[in-house]
Amino acid sequence: MEREVIEAELVLPTYLNFKRIQMYDKYPKGQNRSRHWKHLKQILQAENYQNYPPDEPNYVNIGSPPSMHPCKRICDITGFEAPYFDPRTNLRYANADVFKLIRSLPNEYVQRYLALRNAAVVLK
Amino acid sequence: MPFITQTQRQSDYNLFPSTTPIVIDNGASYFRIGWAGENDPRLIFRNIVQRPRHKATGETVTIVGDHDPALLKYFDCTRSGPRSAFDSNVVYQFEIMEYILDFGFDRMGADGSQVDHPVLITECVCNPVQSRSKMAELLFETYGVPSVAFGVDAAFSYKYNQQLGVCDKDGLAICPGFSTTHVIPFVDGEPVYQGCCRTSVGGYHVTDYLKQLLSLKYPHHMTRMTWEKVEDLKMEHCYIAPDYASEARLFQKGTKEAEDKTRCWQLPWIPQPVEEPPSEDEIARKAAIKEKQGQRLREMAEAKRSSRINELENELHGLEFLLQQLENVEQNDIPSFLSKTGYVSKQEIESAHVKVTQSLRKAKGEPKAEQVDIEEKMDASTTEKYPLINIPDNMLSPEQLKEKKRQLFLKTTSEGRQRAKQKRFEEELERERQNQQDEEKRLENPELYLEQLRARHRELSEKVEQRKRLKTNGGNTNGNNNFSGGVGRGERLNAAQKERMRLLTTAAFDRGKGEDTFGARDEDWQLYKLMSKDNDDDDEGPDMDEAELARISSRLQDIDPTFVSRPEVGPFQPVVEIPKFRRLTQEDYQVVFGVERFRCPEILFHPNLVGIDQVGLDEMAGVSMKRLPSKGQDVEERLTSSILITGGSSLFPGMSERLEAGIRMIRPCGTPIRVVRASDPVLDAWHGAAAYAAALRFPEQTFSKMDYYEKGEDWLRRYQLRYTL
Incomplete structure (x- = not known):
C-alpha cells in the first residue's frame, strides 16, 4: 500500500477489535456476487401484510395513491408545455422546431427520452 | 454547496461512559454518527461502499464513503462501482451495512472488545420487520451492543424543531428525502402513522433526471456528468418554480429574465492550435x-x-x-x-x-481500319475463292458438298464484313459532316458554341452517370439505404432485375381474379419478352449517349484548353462542398441549463413527469390529512398551521412558497396555512435523535438482546418509540 493511502486510512481494516465476529469469519468466501440479499419487493412479499388488519400502517399501505390532478404534459426535450404528440416516436413536443429535432433523433435517443418518464419499450 | 463529509478519527471514545448512547442517522444518502447529547454528529459520510482492487498488490479492499478521488488512482475501480445498502429507503444488503457500521464505529474510536453503548439508529417509516430484525441482529451479535432503539428520522427532526419552537405539537412533517418523500402528521407531539404517506421520489430522482437530461442534451460531454458533479450542480442551481407553466413559457419566449436565469457550466477547454493555410511554396x-x-x-x-x-x-x-x-x-x-x-x-x-x-x-x-483493308485485300479475289458456290448440289460429291457449305459460310461472313466496312465509312462521312457543321457554328459564334457544347456535355454525362448508378444500386436514390448495410434480396438486385422480379411475381399472383383474359391482346405477349433474362442488357440508347459524350468531350478538349473531362471537377458543375470539420470553440464546451434548473425539482411535485404514478408533495399533505383517523376541522387547521419541511431535498429555493400555494389550493378557503423550514433540514434528524437519546427516560425505549430473542418477531414488528418523553 502506498504511504499516502495508509496515512489517509482510506482502506477499512479487515480486523476490528470491537467486533465479535469478523467479516472474514462471517463471509469466509469473501464478497460473493451470487450471495443474494432479498430485494425490497421480496421482503415486502414475505412480510405477509394481508394477514394483519388493513388499518394498521405498514410499508405497503402508507404508499401514496395516484394523483387526482390531470397529468401534466411537458415537452420531452425542452420541458416546455407540450400541446403535441408524435405518434411515431411517442414523444411529446412543444413546437415545430422540436418536432424537426425529434424526427432526426436516432431511435436510441428516443428510447432514452421515453425512459425518462418510464415509457420506453422494454424488451424482456 | 455540496454536503460536507467528515471522517476524522475520533480519539475521545474512552471518555464516554458505557451508558452514553451512540446516535446514528442512517440515511439513504448520508450516514451520521455521534454521541447523544452533543450538538453535532462526529462523523458524516456518504452511505456507500466501494470494493476496488488495489493495483499494486491485487487484493480487494473496502472503502467506505466518499474519499479524495486523487487517492483512488491506486485502485482499480472498473469492476465495482459505489454500492449502497439501501433498496429505496429500506436497508437490505446487510453486508454493506456492516462495512459502513464498521467504518463508523472504527472512526468513532471504538477499541474495546465490543461496542458497549446503547445505539439509537434511524429507519424509515414502517420499516419491514425483516430489515429491522436483521439490523438488530447485526448490532447485537456482531458489535455486542447492549441495547438498541429504532426511530424515524423525520419524526426526530419534527420533535427537534418543536423544541426549538419552529413548529407546534400538532402539525405535518413533510420530508423530501433522498429516495422517498414522506408526510407524517403529528397529533399531540406523536407521529400518527395511520395518516402517513410515502411517495417514491426524492433527491436521487432529481439528480438522476438532471444527469440524464444533460447527457442527452450534450452527448459529447457525457463522461463529464458524473454523479457527484451533477449532484453539486443540482444543489447549486436548481430551484422550484412558483408556477411551472408560466416559468417555462418565460424560457420559451426567450425573455431577458429567462436569459438571466440560464446558467452555464464551462468545461475545461483548450483552444486548438490554428492550422495555417499552405504557403505558395508548399503548393x-x-x-x-x-x-x-x-x-x-x-x-x-x-x-x-x-x-x-x-x-x-x-x-x-x-x-x-x-x-x-x-x-x-x-x-x-x-x-x-x-x-x-x-x-x-x-x-x-x-x-x-x-x-x-x-x-x-x-x-x-x-488505326485498325487499314488492317481491315488488308484483310479485304487478302481475300479480294472472292469469286475464284468460292468456286463451288454456283454449282448445284446434285453435281457434287459428299466432300465437295461439305466444301461448298464451308465456302458459303465464308462468303457470307466476308460480305457481312464488307457491309460493316461500308457502314463505318458512311459513319465516318457523317461525323466529318457533323464536325464541319460544328466548325461552322463555332466560327459563327465561338462563345455560344462552347457554351452549348458544355451544356450538352453536362447533360449527357449526368445521364450516363445516372444510368450507371441505377445499374449498380437499383432505385435507391436516397443515400440512406446504401449505408444501412442491408443485404436483403432487394438490395442485391439492380433496377432491371428488380423490374423483372416484379413482373414475375405479378404474373404469378395476379391470376384468378375474375376472368383470365391474358393473351387476348397481342401486347400481353410482350410480357414474356420483358421477362426474358436477356433483357438485363442495355438497349442501344445509352451506348449512343456514351458515344456522343465521348465525341463531345474530345471536341471540347480540342477547342477548350481548360476543359477537364471529369464532371465532378468541371468548372460548370456545382462545386460539391466537402464537409469540413468546424473548429471547436469555447461554446462547444459549455453546458447550458435553463429550463432544467426548475424542471428537475418539479418532479417532487409531479412525480408522473418521471413516470411515477403517485401524488406530489402538495397533494400528499391532503392525502395524509384524509388518512388521519381523528378527523375534524380544528385538527386539520391545527395541522396546516404548522407544516414543517425537512430533509435534504427541501433545500431547493422556493420550496416553502410553492408548497404553501399548493396546499392552499387543496384546502378550503380561509384555512390558516403556515409552512416553515426546519432549522437545518439535513442534520435536524440527527440533532433530534441525539437530544432524544440524551433524555433520562431514553433507556425505557430501548430493547436488549434478551428482549429481542424472547419477545419474538411480532413484538418487534409493533415496536414503536414514544417520541414524547
Missing part, C-alpha cells in the same frame, strides 16, 4: 511532386509499350522466318517439319502471323 512543392509522379507513370507505360512492341516484332520475325523456311521445304517433309515447330498446318502459322501483325499495329497505335 508548388506539392504540384512538383505530383508532376514527377505523373512523369514516372508515363515513363513506365512507355517502357511497357516499347517492350511489348519489341516482343511482338520478334515473334513476327520468327513467324516470317518459319514461313520462308516452309516454302523451301519439300511437300512431303512438311508434316515432319511442322511437328518440330509445334504448328499443325501452314494455315495456322499464317493466322498466327496475321494475329501478331494486328496486335503489333495495335501496340504501335496505328
Whole structure:
C-alpha cells in the first residue's frame, strides 16, 4: 500500500477489535456476487401484510395513491408545455422546431427520452 | 454547496461512559454518527461502499464513503462501482451495512472488545420487520451492543424543531428525502402513522433526471456528468418554480429574465492550435511532386509499350522466318517439319502471323481500319475463292458438298464484313459532316458554341452517370439505404432485375381474379419478352449517349484548353462542398441549463413527469390529512398551521412558497396555512435523535438482546418509540 493511502486510512481494516465476529469469519468466501440479499419487493412479499388488519400502517399501505390532478404534459426535450404528440416516436413536443429535432433523433435517443418518464419499450 | 463529509478519527471514545448512547442517522444518502447529547454528529459520510482492487498488490479492499478521488488512482475501480445498502429507503444488503457500521464505529474510536453503548439508529417509516430484525441482529451479535432503539428520522427532526419552537405539537412533517418523500402528521407531539404517506421520489430522482437530461442534451460531454458533479450542480442551481407553466413559457419566449436565469457550466477547454493555410511554396512543392509522379507513370507505360512492341516484332520475325523456311521445304517433309515447330498446318502459322501483325499495329497505335483493308485485300479475289458456290448440289460429291457449305459460310461472313466496312465509312462521312457543321457554328459564334457544347456535355454525362448508378444500386436514390448495410434480396438486385422480379411475381399472383383474359391482346405477349433474362442488357440508347459524350468531350478538349473531362471537377458543375470539420470553440464546451434548473425539482411535485404514478408533495399533505383517523376541522387547521419541511431535498429555493400555494389550493378557503423550514433540514434528524437519546427516560425505549430473542418477531414488528418523553 502506498504511504499516502495508509496515512489517509482510506482502506477499512479487515480486523476490528470491537467486533465479535469478523467479516472474514462471517463471509469466509469473501464478497460473493451470487450471495443474494432479498430485494425490497421480496421482503415486502414475505412480510405477509394481508394477514394483519388493513388499518394498521405498514410499508405497503402508507404508499401514496395516484394523483387526482390531470397529468401534466411537458415537452420531452425542452420541458416546455407540450400541446403535441408524435405518434411515431411517442414523444411529446412543444413546437415545430422540436418536432424537426425529434424526427432526426436516432431511435436510441428516443428510447432514452421515453425512459425518462418510464415509457420506453422494454424488451424482456 | 455540496454536503460536507467528515471522517476524522475520533480519539475521545474512552471518555464516554458505557451508558452514553451512540446516535446514528442512517440515511439513504448520508450516514451520521455521534454521541447523544452533543450538538453535532462526529462523523458524516456518504452511505456507500466501494470494493476496488488495489493495483499494486491485487487484493480487494473496502472503502467506505466518499474519499479524495486523487487517492483512488491506486485502485482499480472498473469492476465495482459505489454500492449502497439501501433498496429505496429500506436497508437490505446487510453486508454493506456492516462495512459502513464498521467504518463508523472504527472512526468513532471504538477499541474495546465490543461496542458497549446503547445505539439509537434511524429507519424509515414502517420499516419491514425483516430489515429491522436483521439490523438488530447485526448490532447485537456482531458489535455486542447492549441495547438498541429504532426511530424515524423525520419524526426526530419534527420533535427537534418543536423544541426549538419552529413548529407546534400538532402539525405535518413533510420530508423530501433522498429516495422517498414522506408526510407524517403529528397529533399531540406523536407521529400518527395511520395518516402517513410515502411517495417514491426524492433527491436521487432529481439528480438522476438532471444527469440524464444533460447527457442527452450534450452527448459529447457525457463522461463529464458524473454523479457527484451533477449532484453539486443540482444543489447549486436548481430551484422550484412558483408556477411551472408560466416559468417555462418565460424560457420559451426567450425573455431577458429567462436569459438571466440560464446558467452555464464551462468545461475545461483548450483552444486548438490554428492550422495555417499552405504557403505558395508548399503548393508548388506539392504540384512538383505530383508532376514527377505523373512523369514516372508515363515513363513506365512507355517502357511497357516499347517492350511489348519489341516482343511482338520478334515473334513476327520468327513467324516470317518459319514461313520462308516452309516454302523451301519439300511437300512431303512438311508434316515432319511442322511437328518440330509445334504448328499443325501452314494455315495456322499464317493466322498466327496475321494475329501478331494486328496486335503489333495495335501496340504501335496505328488505326485498325487499314488492317481491315488488308484483310479485304487478302481475300479480294472472292469469286475464284468460292468456286463451288454456283454449282448445284446434285453435281457434287459428299466432300465437295461439305466444301461448298464451308465456302458459303465464308462468303457470307466476308460480305457481312464488307457491309460493316461500308457502314463505318458512311459513319465516318457523317461525323466529318457533323464536325464541319460544328466548325461552322463555332466560327459563327465561338462563345455560344462552347457554351452549348458544355451544356450538352453536362447533360449527357449526368445521364450516363445516372444510368450507371441505377445499374449498380437499383432505385435507391436516397443515400440512406446504401449505408444501412442491408443485404436483403432487394438490395442485391439492380433496377432491371428488380423490374423483372416484379413482373414475375405479378404474373404469378395476379391470376384468378375474375376472368383470365391474358393473351387476348397481342401486347400481353410482350410480357414474356420483358421477362426474358436477356433483357438485363442495355438497349442501344445509352451506348449512343456514351458515344456522343465521348465525341463531345474530345471536341471540347480540342477547342477548350481548360476543359477537364471529369464532371465532378468541371468548372460548370456545382462545386460539391466537402464537409469540413468546424473548429471547436469555447461554446462547444459549455453546458447550458435553463429550463432544467426548475424542471428537475418539479418532479417532487409531479412525480408522473418521471413516470411515477403517485401524488406530489402538495397533494400528499391532503392525502395524509384524509388518512388521519381523528378527523375534524380544528385538527386539520391545527395541522396546516404548522407544516414543517425537512430533509435534504427541501433545500431547493422556493420550496416553502410553492408548497404553501399548493396546499392552499387543496384546502378550503380561509384555512390558516403556515409552512416553515426546519432549522437545518439535513442534520435536524440527527440533532433530534441525539437530544432524544440524551433524555433520562431514553433507556425505557430501548430493547436488549434478551428482549429481542424472547419477545419474538411480532413484538418487534409493533415496536414503536414514544417520541414524547
